[in-house]
Amino acid sequence: MSSSARAHKIGSLLFCPHCGTLLDLPKMNEDTVTCDQCGHLEPSSSYNDIKIVTRSHPDAFPSVLRQKRKTQTQTSGDALLRVKEKCPACGCNDALAKELQLRSADEGSTILYTCAECKHRWTVNN
Ligand SMILES: [Zn+2]
Ligand SMILES: [Zn+2]
Numbered sequence: 001m002s003s004s005a006r007a008h009k010i011g012s013l014l015f016c017p018h019c020g021t022l023l024d025l026p027k028m029n030e031d032t033v034t035c036d037q038c039g040h041l042e043p044s045s046s047y048n049d050i051k052i053v054t055r056s057h058p059d060a061f062p063s064v065l066r067q068k069r070k071t072q073t074q075t076s077g078d079a080l081l082r083v084k085e086k087c088p089a090c091g092c093n094d095a096l097a098k099e100l101q102l103r104s105a106d107e108g109s110t111i112l113y114t115c116a117e118c119k120h121r122w123t124v125n126n
Contacts, residue, residue, distance in 0.1 A: 007042045010110065011100070014047065015123070016040050021088070022112070022121045036089060036120060085113050089120035 005017035014023045016035040026033045026044035033042045085095040094116040099109050100123070108126040115121070 005040070007046050009046075013100075013123075014042065016042070020122075022123055082116070083113070087113075087115035087117065087120055088122055089115060090118040092117040
């Protein structure tokens, strides 16, 4: 494996550099985090500097993720919204949506989806 791709960071979240899936936090005794979708291994060390990362790289978010999916879902505030969104993990059409306030207003917003069935999480940009 010579891939040097590292996860994309948005706020305190890490996203798989290959498929854009939101990565879980590393477990206490593990030094890598595995992407649910494509099996990408992200070193836990990627999380070490996450607390000091601010929005110094607004363009770091890959464009492929920006255009990935459009959603017609409207969210208000921090309320979780039950939506018909297909889970990429289990394929069910039942998810909870939450708007993340991680990006400046003129850049739009990021929606965090949580599958109601398998609790898989992923994000979509508006
Ligand atoms: Zn992946
Ligand atoms: Zn699911």
